[in-house]
Amino acid sequence: MSSRTTRPGAKSASQPENSLDLRALQRTPGFMLRLAQLKFFEGFYEEFAALGLTPATYAIFVVIRDNPGVPPSSLASLLRLRLPNLIKILNELESSGFIKRNRSKSDRRAVELMLTPKGAKLIHDGASLTEPYNRKMLAALTEAEQRTLLDLLNRMLPL
Amino acid sequence: MSSRTTRPGAKSASQPENSLDLRALQRTPGFMLRLAQLKFFEGFYEEFAALGLTPATYAIFVVIRDNPGVPPSSLASLLRLRLPNLIKILNELESSGFIKRNRSKSDRRAVELMLTPKGAKLIHDGASLTEPYNRKMLAALTEAEQRTLLDLLNRMLPL
C-alpha cells in the first residue's frame, strides 16, 4: 500500500513546480484555511468591485442592517477588528453617506450605528450578488458538502 | 416553523453584544473562513513563538525539506507569496543560517534552496508541536469531522 499518488520520476535538478511533494501542507489545516480565505477574498474583490464593497465593509453593513443601533465597540469585537481601525472605516462610510451615527440618550458616550437609505440600498444590491458568488467559490463541492463545510466552521468557532 | 433560534426580546436601546443577530454572517463562508484562519494564526504564534517560527516560515521550511533544490519562484507561487516578499524572508533565513542558496549548474540564473542542518533541526522541532497544536485548534470537532474538513478544503482548492 504505497501512498505515492503523485507520479514518480521526473525529479531532476530543477523542480518543475507540479511534481513537488506538497502532502505535508495539504494535511495542515491552517495552511489550507489560508488558501481558502485568499480564494474567497480575491473572488470577492472581482465580484463586488463595481459596488465598491470590500469584505470588511460588506460585513459591517450586514451587521448594522440586522442590528440597527449596534455600537462600534460591539461591531469591532464581533468582526475581529481593533476599534481604532474600525473607526477609520466608519468615518469613510459616514462621510460617503452610507451610515449615520447617533448619540445614545441613555449613555451619551455611546454611539448607535444606523444605515442611511443609501447604505441600505448598497447592501441590498450587494446581497443579490452573494449567492452566485458563494456558488462560484464552492463550485467544487456538492450542495450537501457546502452545508457540511459551513456547519463545521460554525462548530469550531465561538461567535 | 419560525427560524428564531436566538432568544427573543432583550433588544433594547444599546445592544448587549450577545443578543445580536449574526445569522447572515454565520451563513457567509468567506467570513467564517476568515475567523477560522485568524484562530489558527493566533494559536500558531502562541504555540511556536518559542521556536521563532511564523506560519510563513513554517510553510517555507516544510516545502524545502520535502523538496530540496526547489527554486524561489516555485515556492512563491505555491505559498501564494509575491516573489519580492518571499526573497526578503529568504534573506533573513539565510543570514540566520537556516537555509542555503545554490546556483544551478544547468541554468546559472536559477537558485536551488536547501535546509542547513540548523534549519533541518528547527523544522524537526517545529513538526513535533504540529499535532498537539492542530488538535487544540480543532478540539470542537470529532476526528472524523476534522478529516472531513481537511478533505473539503483540499477539494475546493487547486494546489
Add this chain to the structure above:
DNA sequence: TATTGTTATACTCTATAACTATA
C-alpha cells in the same frame, strides 16, 4: 476612577516597478 469613542502613529504584510545576470 472606568468606559466609549476617537486620533495619532508605528509596524507588518502585501503589491508594483525597475534593475542585474544569465539564457
Add this chain to the structure above:
DNA sequence: TATAGTTATAGAGTATAACAATA
C-alpha cells in the same frame, strides 16, 4: 528578447498609546 532573482518602495491592513467626553 525573455526569464530568475533581487532591490527599492509604496500601499493596505493591523497594532499600541494617548486623549476627550461621559459615566
